Amino acid sequence: MVSTDPQIWIAAFLTLAATSYAFRDNKVFKFAENIFIGVAAGHLVVMGVKNIRDYGWAHLAQGEIIYAVVFLLGILLYTRYHKEYYWLYRYPIAFLVGNGIGISIRAAIHSDFTVQIAQTASPLIASDAMGTINNIILFIGVVTALSHFIFTYEGMHQGVLGYAPKVGRWMILLALGASFGNTVMTRFGMYQGRVVFLLREWLQII
């Protein structure tokens, strides 16, 4: 029995309209696309205002004067639309970039370099055979993939040494293949979620 809930019908219609693009671009798809953009933009504005109110204005109203600087920086972002004072928007941008880098750089170096290098340099022999095989593959993969990007020493890509970058390229291709396979799975996962919705919530046949 088909659902009688108008919300389900709207969701079902928009699902079908959005997926109709897979067959051909059409007006129904455009309609769904425009609705999505409109709703997303509206939601963005509401959430933006809510964030300003909850995480900015609330503090300023409690007497935390430093938040006036935050508001000033926020307002300066809009000077980019002014022909004469557009340069002022660079200050909040500089603040945002500096703040972002300052917060993440130490942790990024630790997580992405120190810990990863330490793990790669760990003993090849693990407690079980599978672990040992994994370690060997990891070690060969890292060394050969890195060698593929050594361009300053010509000898690296010639003679016996030349095998290492070639193996490295295969390793990179294998990694890209795994990544692409996972991407296909993710897209199918998203689509099947809507198919299940149509069959269960809308048509109610499963």
Add this chain to the structure above:
Amino acid sequence: MDVPREVIMALVLISMIIPALNPLGLPLMVGDMSRAWYRTVDELPEGSVILFDIAFGSGGYPSLGPGTIAAFHQMFEKGHKIIMMATDLEGSMMYPLIMDSVKPEQNYGAVYGEDWVFFGYIAGGQTAMAGILGDIRALVSTDYQGNDIDSLAVMDGVNGADDFDLVASITTSGDIAEGWVYQGYSQYNRPVIGGCLSMMTTSIKPYYDTGQLLGLMDGIKGAADLEFLTKHPGDAIVSSDILSFSQTLVLIFIAVGNIAYWIQKGGNS
């Protein structure tokens, strides 16, 4: 030789409808990463405080929603306190959808404000993470419903990173997944678990391999594993059959495409 995309699309659709109508009941092999997620939550003492970031929107819901629901079932069942937030703009729209499925009051006798709280969307990515882990009250004064957080029992004694026994995030964004590793693990040395789309797994898994993530829920597959482990079967287990069936079709497409290519190439030469 080009196969019209309408034909491929129709075949994909059929390959999803068949197992949805007649579940095949294909065996589910639980992966190590999901098992590690489950074990990490399971081994926490009752009443532990978990910071949970719902960092996905409607696009990611079919893949990550079921896993988030299973994760909350386990956390509420174990009697943990959950501080929820969203670093994704649409996270606050996903929160009611998830809670409608988990039903913590009904199923576990949990009470909003005593056992869990939701802060809503906090802009800023890693800046927001650093703010929450550094000093919650300097950043957040009210929850999503506008209640003063000091009036909520769940927030008693919870001020920053040291008060969280676990940091968890489920996200469609690589920046957010990495951000929690950077801030949670590297900056504040907290145990961190993460969930992500399958397409992100190859870039996020190195954090799991190096122990920076104690558990990793890998898209719909990880969600199905978690539903199985928590004994709360849901959409992900249903999806496993559909995905196995439809992706077999993809393998057939790839094989047929390659064979056709080589035959064509042989004919041309």
